[in-house]
Amino acid sequence: MGLLSTSLAQIFPLRSFSYLRIGSKSPKSPSGKELFSSALLRRKFRELNGEFGRVCPVCARDVYFSEWEGDVDHYFPKSAHPALTFHPYNLLPTCADCNGPKNKFFKDPIDRKDVGAGELRTVFLPYLRAASQEVELDVVESPDVELDLKIAINPGPGGDRWTRKRIENMDRLYNLSSRWSGILEGTYEDIETEGRQKRAEGVTPEEWPVVLREILSAAAKSTGGRSDFIKGVYCSWLLERSDAKLVEIFPYQTLSLPPEEA
Numbered sequence: 351m352g353l354l355s356t357s358l359a360q361i362f363p364l365r366s367f368s369y370l371r372i373g374s375k376s377p378k379s380p381s382g383k384e385l386f387s388s389a390l391l392r393r394k395f396r397e398l399n400g401e402f403g404r405v406c407p408v409c410a411r412d413v414y415f416s417e418w419e420g421d422v423d424h425y426f427p428k429s430a431h432p433a434l435t436f437h438p439y440n441l442l443p444t445c446a447d448c449n450g451p452k453n454k455f456f457k458d459p460i461d462r463k464d465v466g467a468g469e470l471r472t473v474f475l476p477y478l479r480a481a482s483q484e485v486e487l488d489v490v491e492s493p494d495v496e497l498d499l500k501i502a503i504n505p506g507p508g509g510d511r512w513t514r515k516r517i518e519n520m521d522r523l524y525n526l527s528s529r530w531s532g533i534l535e536g537t538y539e540d541i542e543t544e545g546r547q548k549r550a551e552g553v554t555p556e557e558w559p560v561v562l563r564e565i566l567s568a569a570a571k572s573t574g575g576r577s578d579f580i581k582g583v584y585c586s587w588l589l590e591r592s593d594a595k596l597v598e599i600f601p602y603q604t605l606s607l608p609p610e611e612a
């Protein structure tokens with residue numbers, strides 16, 4: 351791995367660490383602890399990124415990065431790439447879930463089978479190549495089970511021939527498609543709850559398709575890149591369906607029942 355670490359270190363040119371310095375008592379010779387405090391990095395990440403400093407840059411869930419909240423991941427793990435242990439471009443603020451044992455943890459962004467084959471083309475380098483510019487999210491229906499929906503991550507128009515591979519790698523690290531798909535059920539229940547409220551207020555079966563579209567439009571617009579952006583992706587996808595399909599997905603009849611019986 352030595353050669354690989356060398357090439358990564360060359361690609362990640364060392365930059366000034368000044369933004370990582372605490373108002374130091376000894377500014378001329380800050381200790382390593384002061385330079386590389388992960389608590390400080392999280393707080394600075396929030397301050398420098400405004401609204402986006404309150405969102406996990408990987409999965410987009412709400413995280414209030416601070417001295418106490420949020421994780422800092424060694425994107426290229428220390429064990430495999432020790433030369434990048436303290437490199438600022440290798441320190442990636444994420445939520446605890448993204449960096450947890452079920453997801454990224456100690457996984458190497460570089461798939462071992464790609465080593466020696468231009469492997470840096472196969473990963474989204476967080477500070478140098480933004481996935482958001484190459485990726486599009488779609489809702490897909492399971493071919494086997496009707497109305498069983500999942501989030502699919504697909505190459506967007508800004509990609510190149512390696513984008514698909516980068517997406518596969520990203521999903522291998524963070525399980526984003528399955529984690530995002532899990533949000534769909536809760537979103538469905540949110541919309542259904544709003545529908546029940548509307549029916550209790552007197553909305554008729556004839557009015558239901560129009561009212562349902564209003565609910566979906568509001569949800570689709572209320573996103574803005576925060577943790578509910580999957581809700582926005584789902585609602586936008588729903589809005590492209592016909593009225594008949596929407597009413598099939600959200601039947602008026604079930605809206606009179608309490609949630610546990612619907």
Ligand SMILES: [Zn+2]
Nearest residue numbers: 406409445448
């Ligand atoms: Zn996350």
